[in-house]
Amino acid sequence: MRCCTEVSILKGKIEYIDDCEEALVKSKLGLRYFSKEGSARKALVEGFEKQQIYIAVDCNNNCLGFIWYIFDGIFHSFPYLHIIAVKEESRSHGIGKKLLKFFEDTCFKECSKVFLVVADFNPDAKRLYEKIGYTEVGAVPSLYREGITEHMMMKLREKKTNLIGQFPIKHDNKMSEPVLYENMKIYIYSFNDSASSIT
Numbered sequence: 001m002r003c004c005t006e007v008s009i010l011k012g013k014i015e016y017i018d019d020c021e022e023a024l025v026k027s028k029l030g031l032r033y034f035s036k037e038g039s040a041r042k043a044l045v046e047g048f049e050k051q052q053i054y055i056a057v058d059c060n061n062n063c064l065g066f067i068w069y070i071f072d073g074i075f076h077s078f079p080y081l082h083i084i085a086v087k088e089e090s091r092s093h094g095i096g097k098k099l100l101k102f103f104e105d106t107c108f109k110e111c112s113k114v115f116l117v118v119a120d121f122n123p124d125a126k127r128l129y130e131k132i133g134y135t136e137v138g139a140v141p142s143l144y145r146e147g148i149t150e151h152m153m154m155k156l157r158e159k160k161t162n163l164i165g166q167f168p169i170k171h172d173n174k175m176s177e178p179v180l181y182e183n184m185k186i187y188i189y190s191f192n193d194s195a196s197s198i199t
Contacts, residue, residue, distance in 0.1 A: 005058075007095060009102045012053030012066065019063035020044050020053070023085040028122050030085065033144060044068075052082070054102065056095050064090040067099040071107070074115040079107040081116035100132075108157040117143070117150040129153050 012020075024030040024040045034040035047053040047068045056064040065086030073080025081103055086095045107114050116134070118126045130136075134153040143150040 005093075007056050007058060007064065007098050009067075009099065010055050010057055011051065012048055012055050014045075014048045016055050016063045016066070017041065017044055017048065019087065020055070020066045020085070023063075023065050023087040024083065026088050027085045028125075029083065029119070032119065032121060032148070047082075054099070056086075056090075056099055063087065064093075065095045065099060067103055069103050069107070078111055079103070079114045081114065104155070112157045114155050116153050118153060119144075120149040120151065126151060126153070129155075 021041050021044055024044070025034055030040060034043065044053070052070055053066055053068045055066050058064060065084070067081065068083040069079055069081045071079050073082065081100075084096060084099055084103075086099075104114060116129070117140070118129060126136075130153075132155075134155045136151050137154045138152040139149050140152065141149045
């Protein structure tokens with residue numbers, strides 16, 4: 001029994017390979033693509049060696065799931081989410097969403113787009129990705145297995161909001177009333193028809 005609900009995402013260590021293998025082989029993806037004994041473990045060893053795997057752990061450092069992404073995995077330019085898997089007993093507790101958020105938050109610091117593929121046998125996952133902003137940009141029949149189509153999904157980084165011009169400004173050389181924006185007070189000044197802001 002876990003002592004808390006806090007989840008941390010850590011750089012993957014090979015000592016977690018048993019838990020990662022269990023999470024993968026018992027997933028929809030694993031049942032289709034890693035049914036051969038030892039194939040999941042062999043793939044995971046590669047991911048750990050390349051330092052591309054990150055682990056979700058609880059407060060006791062028990063593995064809950066993992067994400068494997070390749071930073072320049074698409075066209076040698078954009079991040080590609082290769083595998084995400086959560087252990088059976090940890091599913092439906094938001095672990096997958098936390099791992100996905102970690103992937104996006106990390107990659108969007110440097111990249112404008114992220115990519116993943118989702119198989120046609122997993123329509124629930126495809127709908128989830130679409131709901132959180134991924135768009136299908138292509139489909140590749142028989143990419144990994146004959147008869148299975150992979151849908152390529154892309155998500156764009158959200159554009160930053162420019163505060164200047166977002167609020168009405170009176171050109172009378174006076175400070176506006178404070179505007180609450182994402183827990184910050186923004187004061188708008190105007191001087192000779194130009195605006196500046198102080199937080």
